[in-house]
Amino acid sequence: MDDELKLKSQVCFPVYALSREIVNVYRPILEEIDLTYPQYLVMMVLWENEPQKVNEIGDKLNLDNGTITPLLKRMAAKGLISRKRNTKDERVVEISLTESGKQLQTKAAEVPQKVVKAMGITPEDLMQLKDLVVKILNRAK
Amino acid sequence: MDDELKLKSQVCFPVYALSREIVNVYRPILEEIDLTYPQYLVMMVLWENEPQKVNEIGDKLNLDNGTITPLLKRMAAKGLISRKRNTKDERVVEISLTESGKQLQTKAAEVPQKVVKAMGITPEDLMQLKDLVVKILNRAK
DNA sequence: TAAAATAAAATCGCACACGATATAATAGCG
DNA sequence: CGCTATTATATCGTGTGCGATTTTATTTTA
Secondary structure: OOOHHHHHHHHHHHHHHHHHHHHHHHHHHOOOOOOOOOHHHHHHHHHHHOEEHHHHHHHHHHHHHHHHHHHHHHHHHHOOOEEEEOOOOOOEEEEEEEHHHHHHHHOOOOOOHHHHHHOOHHHHHHHHHHHHHHHHHHHHH | HHHHHHHHOHHHHHHHHHHHHHHHHHHHHHOOOOOOOOHHHHHHHHHHHHOEEHHHHHHOOOOHHHHHOOOOOHHHOOOOOEEEEOOOOOOOOEEEOOOHHHHHHHHHHHHHHHHHHHOOOOHHHHHHHHHHHHHHHHHHH
């Protein structure tokens, strides 16, 4: 059989597997603060700067609006964020944090350390991985 | 704001983004042979060795049976694979390739080159990425 | 300025992904 | 030998992801 068609020789499969593994590591840790991984990413984007438009958030996370719209709606239903139409341009929806969403940041502060610990890998490997992945991501787009 | 809670300083987000980017690169290429990325992975597992039990396939792809069972059913509905209960042990379902599934391998032979080309990255970077990711994956589990 | 083009969100349909639970069959053990 | 534990799949519910289409609002252009 063509070696190229073997799972072991594929690069893409390990990346796909690692990505799911990462989400699985986050799951129990984020469950304690009632967030999923994509929801946590949205919160990080908003903790950094707010309000932001729906598409600004989607662009930062590389998420299509078929994904981001229902994601934000679930987060609004949980009371983490609020959605307001921009009065100047009625097409735009501005996403802000609620008081509850702001307060969650304190609890979330422990997440990164917990994740590194749960993954059981060295910060050096993590940094090397990040640099390489970012390099490839930039070239791939 | 705590630097650790910034998207840019997170390692996990680039991996998650790259994984989705990879699937997006595969999508149009696999569309030509009417496969999704997870379906393509299953085919690779079966082209290498056949028949295999449901869980053998799931273990190789790190997929839960809540994922793998419906995935295999969709593939059976497409006529790519067949599902037979093992007569010795009626709990086991053996997955085999149909004639159509076997023949697909020829068409799939071009997929790896097409993907490398579409991603626009060097084989060296790819290999380096793979080694690093595999190393981390092994430690993380 | 009215019609066409564009832009921002939302909606729809389908395919994962996974935890939790259910179901059925076999294995193991007293 | 029957009863319990285990094993292999299947099922269910929820939450992504994404392409395609739709809706509404704004901008451009003839």
